Amino acid sequence: MAGFDDREKAEEAKYAHDEALKFRIEARRNKLLGLWAAGLLGKTDDADVSAYVTEVVASDFEEAGDEDVYRKVSGDFKAAGVNVSEADLREKMSTLYLKAEMQVKESS
Template sequence: MAGFDDREKAEEAKYAHDQALKFKIEARRNKLLGLWAAGLLGKTDEADVNTYVTEVVASDFEEAGDEDVYRKVSGDFKAAGVNVSEEELREKMRTLYLKAEMQVQEAK
């Protein structure tokens, strides 16, 4: 029975680790996305860029998944008249996720 308990604890620890890693990657992706979007929105002042990046990162806490982040950035683009298609924005989110994943892995 001890072996089963040990295996269960190991699986729980792995799950917790995987979730923490996913959170770090998504937060990094959102930061990179915020920096990219800030540039397209014409934000050049460092304080404005940092504020916008913080808003993008915080938008991910509204609901599970990426839709909250997508809506935030997409809405800001539309409000500012920045022409970025849904496809382009979603592809950018995917590529930045992969970049963030590499950065987080390298930081270990």
């Protein structure tokens, strides 16, 4: 029984580690997305950029998945008259996820 218990604990530990890593990658991606979007929105003041990045990162806590972040940035683009297509925004989110994944894994 000890072998089974050890394996179960190892699986639980791996799952917890993987979930924590995924959370860190998504948070980093959202930060990078916020920085990119802030530039397109014409935000140049460091305080404005920082506040906007915080808003983008916080938007990810509304629901599971990426749709809440997509809606936040897309809505801000529409309100400001910034023309970025859905496909382009989703592609940018994917690209930045890969970049964030690399950054997080390098820092671990």
